[in-house]
Amino acid sequence: MLSNKLPPLRSFLVQVSRGASHLARQQYDVIVVGGGHAGTEAAAAAARVGAETLLVTQKIHTIGALSCNPSLGGVGKGQLVKEVDALDGLCGRAGDWAGIHFSILNRRKGPAVWGPRAQLDRQLYREFIQSELLSTPRLTVLEGSVEELLVTEPDPEEPGHHRVTGICLANGSQPISASSVVLTTGTFLSGSLFMGQTSSPGGRIGEAPSSAGLSHTLRERLGLRIGRLRTGTPPRIVKDSVDLSLAELFPSDSRPTPFSFLNTQTRCKPEDQLPCHLTHTTPGVERVVMESLHLNCHIQEDTKGPRYCPSIESRVLRFPGRQHQVWLEPEGLTSDLLYPQGLSMTMPPNEQLRLIREIPALHRAEIHTPGYGVQYDFVCPTQLSPALQVKNTQGLFLAGQINGTTGYEEAAAQGLWAGVNAARWALSLPAVMLSRTESYIGVLIDDLVSRGVTEPYRMFTSRAEFRTSLRPDNADLRLTLKGFEEVGCVSSVRYREAVRVRDSLQDALEALHTLNLSTPTWRKKLPNICISEVKNIILTGMRMLQYRDVSFEMLASIFPECLSPYMEFSQRLKIEAVYRPHCDLRRKEIERIQKEEKMSLPQDIDYFTLPVSLSQEVREILDRVRPSTLGAATRLQGITPAAIVHLFNYIRHMEQKRRRKQSDQKEERGEELCATNASLPQ
Incomplete structure (x- = not known):
């Protein structure tokens, strides 16, 4: 059950420093640069593995900030959140704490491709992440800007192989040494902000980009191939200026599904959760886009933007004459703003206002903060190992948008795994890998390091060939035990719970297999179920559970003595029974492909x-x-x-x-x- 209190904080003075001179030490096992979703997961994971870790971020109060959409999860992305949680990461529990609208996307399809998603309260999410980090043993947070990486020259016996030794801060203080460094610069690496015909340096509105010295080190000293990508965010709209009666209402699920395997319910009760609303663009939106193209330098750039979350300008240019969805999503329980998902734009502010007022529900809308675009450098990820370590630089790890991905969930997944391996490197432990067959995180990393990116990478269930077995419901069984026994990033509390769940599910499946009854007997016990088998054969309880209209609760009511103890796992057992034949078939398909x-x-x-x-x-x-x-x-x-x-x-x-x-x-x-x-x- 989810507690109603934030985790207790350790001494703020011990955990947080605003200058290198206040640090208790100048030598760490791991230094993480950047306090976004990748950085927070990397820092927490490195500390859980046992490394003395320093997190350096430009502004402490923005740690855990939701820069764009205040939401978490979705199709493919929700699977990543469940896996990060199974490995004892932060974002799943933070989502359960800050969620104000929970839903499962893709319900019309099978559970393997369901997408757990939540709309979040920005302030609550940030508070939870900061509280967790500041109460994590072996983790120190430092406010500052990294000027450059400290790296050794290549060993003559290993040409081209550098080794990272620490960082230098922009304030000119004494260098901070470390055995490994994790860069999670997000959109701040040589970042530029665009609005209309104006541009300015920055990685996020109101925040400066990372130091030019950092880019210089990566490009010139380490010789890494650097590319350029772009993204954007929509304007924030004043809620009271929107006519929600002209949009379609979408309430939260009546029984919200938590992200974390440690939680049985969400903090925000179903009756207190806020609805989302759906509206659509009109021909007037397309007209404004076309009339303002000459005023929009961001959209005219050749830099690649996200294919699957494009700006409204890109949508109009690519699909002229088409109507596009616009989701009006709340930004918090007490916020007076709405986030118009689907209306990312970079035109001048006055044109943005013209555009949104072409939508009926927004015909009187007022803009609180205009939308803007961001262009930033990324490192071509084929230069990384599956441990997310730079191949030609020992001890240097990269995670998040610096690797060419887009989205909080992709960043968090990479951050956790980079943090794990950075800590293991610093502690002289071998690197650990995740394969495509066991996790979406493995799919994500393999796609990046083996195929690279030509546009911002987003996770989809279609990218995973083993998605019938890589389901949201079984991420704990796939990863938690490995995370404790092999990786070392999972707490004993979570491990014990995972063992209990595993043993209970195994006992329940064995009980289902022992229920061997003939088809006539099953028809008598389940008279309302059409059993397709014509012959008089023996069917197990597991086989009966594969029928669409047969639930575990129904079988438990017939056989209470052997099945009632497992009622808490009723949905998981139903999903496991349905997908087991499909999983076996898919493995055989992969084997045939390898031969063909x-x-x-x-x-x-x-x-x-x-x-x-x-x-x-x-x-x-x-x-x-x-x-x-x-x-x-x-x-x-x-x-x-x-x-x-x-x-x-x-x-x-x-x-x-x-x-x-x-x-x-x-x-x-x-x-x-x-x-x-x-x-x-x-």
């Missing part, structure tokens, strides 16, 4: 019309490159293993269809030949 890498792909194939589940991004890449074999397709940047599975199944199906057609034609020719021979004179 030489399968030819037709060069005249129309990838845009293939009746398979391929994203538009994947279709564009395949159409442009036109790989000759399945193996060649797997090596293309941007092609996910999940897409390869769909492509493989389609090609195999078409090949089987072609062979059947050839066989039928052969039989027809044989019959014609027989008929001709029979008609010839003997």
Whole structure:
């Protein structure tokens, strides 16, 4: 159950310093640069592993700030939050504390692709993160700006391999030494803010970018390939100026689902949670965009922006004449602002006001803070190892938007894993990895380091070929035990709870397997269920639970003695029963693909019309490159293993269809030949 009190704070003076001269030490195991979502998870994870850790951030009061949308989770992203929580990270528990609107996205599809999501109170989220960090043993927080990294010159015996030794602050104080450093600079690395035709240095409104010396070290001294990406944020709208009666109401789920496996309920009660509202753009919105393009230097740049969370200008240019969704989302329980998701824009403020008033529900809206764009440097992530360590610089780890990703959840996941490995490096422990088969975090990292990015990377369930087994409900079983026994980042309290859950679920599954009844008997016990098996065969309780209309509660009411003790896991057992056959089938598919890498792909194939589940991004890449074999397709940047599975199944199906057609034609020719021979004179 979620407590109604923030974690107790340790002495503020011990934990927080506003200058290097106030630090109790000048030598740390791990230094984390940046106090965003990646940085907070990295610092907390490094400290949990056992490293003396220093978190350096430009402003202490902005630690845990929700720079853009005050929300957490979603399709693919929610899976990352559950996995971060399973590894004892912060964001899941913070989301449960600060959530004011909880919902499960993708309910119409299977539980494997459900997306846990919550709208958050900005102030409550920031307070929780700061409280957690300031009460974390072995973690010190320092307010300051990092001027540059301290790195050694390459060893003559290992050309090109530097080693990080610490940082220098911009205030000219004494350097701070460390065995490893984690950079989580977000959008602050050579960041520039754009609004209309004006631009200024910055990583977030009102905050300066990171030091130019840091960029110089990465680019010049370490020789890293640096790219440039962009993102943006919408204007914040005064709530009282919006006519919500003209928008569609979307209340929170009646039974909110917490992010954290340690919580059984959310802090904000269902009746106190706030609704979201849905409205749409109009032709007037498109007109304002087109009329103001010449005033919008950000949208005219060649720098790549996010494909899956684009600005309204990008949407209009790419999909002219289309109506677009706009979600009006609350920013907090006591906030008087709304966040218009879907209206990220960088045009001049007066044009922004013109645009939003073209939407009926916003026809009298007032802007509190205009939207703006951000451009920033990122390090091409193929230069990183799966531990998120820079290949040519020992002890230097990168996480978050500096690796070309977008979103709080992707940043938090990378931050946790970079923090874990930075601590293990400092403590002379071997690096740990997560594979694609066991986690979405593994998918995320593998995609980054093996394929790189050409645009801001966002996690989707379609990127994971094992998504039927990488579900939100079982992240604790997949990762918590490993996090305690192998990684060292999970507390004993969470570990004991995970062991209890694992053992209880195993006992429940065994109990279901022991319920062996004939189909006539099952029909008598469940008269309202249509059992498809025609023959009189034996079915287990596990098999019956795979029926859509059969719940664990129904079986427990029939067999209370053996099943009632496991009622708290009723939904998890139902999901496990439904997906177990699919998981087994998917593993076999992957094994077949690995054997069929030489399968030819037709060069005249129309990838845009293939009746398979391929994203538009994947279709564009395949159409442009036109790989000759399945193996060649797997090596293309941007092609996910999940897409390869769909492509493989389609090609195999078409090949089987072609062979059947050839066989039928052969039989027809044989019959014609027989008929001709029979008609010839003997």
